[in-house]
Amino acid sequence: MNRIRTPEEEQAYRQKQQAETRQLNEALKGRWDQVLLGLIPGLDLAVERGHQHHITCPFHGGANDFRIFQDFADTGGAICSCGKWQDGWALLMHARRCGFGEAKKMLVEALGGRFDASNLPVRYVKVKDPEEIARKDAFNKKIVSQIWGEALPLSDERSFPVRRWFFNRQLHEVRGPLTAVRCHPALDYFTERKVVHTGPAMVCMMTDVNGRTCGLHRTWITDDGHKANVESVRRLTSSISTHPIEGSAVKFDTDRHPVLMVGEGIESSLAARAIAGFPTWSAINQNQMTKLVIPDYVEAVIVWADRDQNDVGQSAAFELVSRLRKAGKRAVCVIPPFSIPAGEKTVDWNDVLRSIGLEEARKLPAVLQVLEPLRASLN
Template identity: 30%
Template sequence: MRNLNAKTVREAAQGKWLEILSAIVPGISPSCKKVGKRSPCPVHGGVDGFRMLKKNGDGAFKGAGGCNTCGFKGDGFALLMWYRQSYNGRYVFADAVEEVGEYLNIKDRKDERNAAHNNQLEAAHIQKLREKQALDQKENDVRIRFILKKIWSETIALSEVLAEPARLYLSSRKILNWDTPGYAATLRFHPKLRSYNVDGLCEGEFAAIVALIRDAAGVPVTLHRIFLTPKGEKAPVESVKKMCPIPSDRSVTGGAIQLGIPGEILHVAEGIETAMAISMAIGAPVWPLVNTALMETFVPPAGAKGIVIWEDKDVSGGGEKAAKALQARVWALGLKCARHTPPLTVPEGGKSVDWNDVLIQLGRFGFPQSKRHAA
């Protein structure tokens, strides 16, 4: 082992730690791709305990990160030592300096025999970790299903007296069709749900509109929530709209919030409020697809002969892009498809307008009444 200057290696590694750790420590790679997002711990497993620190750019600049259970490390050397020592107790700071230096081409390669031995140890460790993660995932799926069933069992119809916050919120958006027959099977209200931020910290308990998301086959997958105050305003949380966790053997890809039973022509939009506003205006069921990502992958139900897409108008162009992608997929299936864009201009400083904004500003007459069918 050569005695490298730790200061030289440290300075060369600054700002490159995500690249370095992702390359030499496969178990940390997922977190390096999404700084601040949670992922399984590369040492003890679990589901979402590990993350690279996002604050002040510490993850990228210093290599800082860690696990809620194992603890956090202030820089990449400490993080690398923690990981290697989990299966090789002889790994020390000098080894970390040498390994990082080798990646940065600051020194010659390690002795091949030592490298091979280290690779064998790591391979055995990774195999054990995968087995443990599989078991952890199975246990986590049981927990997720329990939570989803519990939340749904505690919900009530939007027409119930206690669901006043939901009605106030929808009314403020000029949406009055919450009691549409069939909605209660998919769209409901929960009087008190906990909201958690991206770091897993509880932000408090709030009322919430709760919607059931089904996959392309109509199988329930997870729940979508809109957190509210008792007065029907958006709750003071990091993200008002949140999707619940998804069991590992389920997928929302291709799915939707199936509000109502459509005819041969199915209308779709992004958000719940937008879909309800459109349905109120045109008198037909409209399925919310939750976001642009799910809009792009939506799979029309069996029996549908055409799709009408009511897209959002975004400054970023995301709504149009998703609508075009879905339209191309629908046409490829041999079905008819039409797209409608809000006849409004995005206000200065705003990010988007949707068909709920059209209902608020123009009423039903802002909708293309004679163009409800797929072209």
């Protein structure tokens, strides 16, 4: 029978455990990509392809759903439609369906029974060559400039596929000009550096808080405005070292208005824009939403969240709201008041619009309780 520890012994035990955990974290920083490969089957492909590529999820099997974070070696974080894991601890516990204590035991064993990385092979870290970085930046800038230059304003008659895409998504009220959105009439789609498809694409420019171009978000569609038959319909261009995509957004409106609305995807954000009428940005995805940089002139932010089965969309929205409130801004989150349909993973504000129409969406209590006090405060 185990003896019950005294309060002093319990405190000493907890301090020892905390010290060991801190030591483990120090040892694992920069090594998560090495250690987790031996503990989580199927993770090797994600590490091999890097943070800009999605793979089939090793957990729920969803095609092109899973990817690691850019700082995966330092944090062990990853994201998927089935979850978001801020660090390697959370990812390991999810993958092995275990608690913190068991995860800690596995990590110590992976380090050879130690709390440091001295037993791991010496890691060769290639120092980034400034000239190589400059060459990659020049190439990526050229690609962004070329795609954007070939894309057409939505007012051009040849941009019918994007206008039809909006119509098919029942975004009937899309006020222009949307200068951050264009239609490319014939954009190449690459798989393993080979062109496997060429067709229309909606191209959206992502800019940072200073208005600098950080990259492009592309959605491949058909001539009649439906999803193209490609592996991953939506893709971001490679980032530029001096203009990181993190913190940027697709800005449908650039007015210096005290109120800013933020949504996740393009279509969901445009739906929110039609419902409420305030200047709107799209963060593109959950990870981007948590890192979004809001201008100083904005006083109040409305975050139109997605409702996800795994709470990833809601969590990202709440994280942004919490950060903005700490910075002294008014911030509130609006979540679709509908349940997720059977067989679906999420419901967003475009789904709300498609379900009940624009006028009924404007009358929803969840919408009115946010917009009425805000509009009253502006008068």
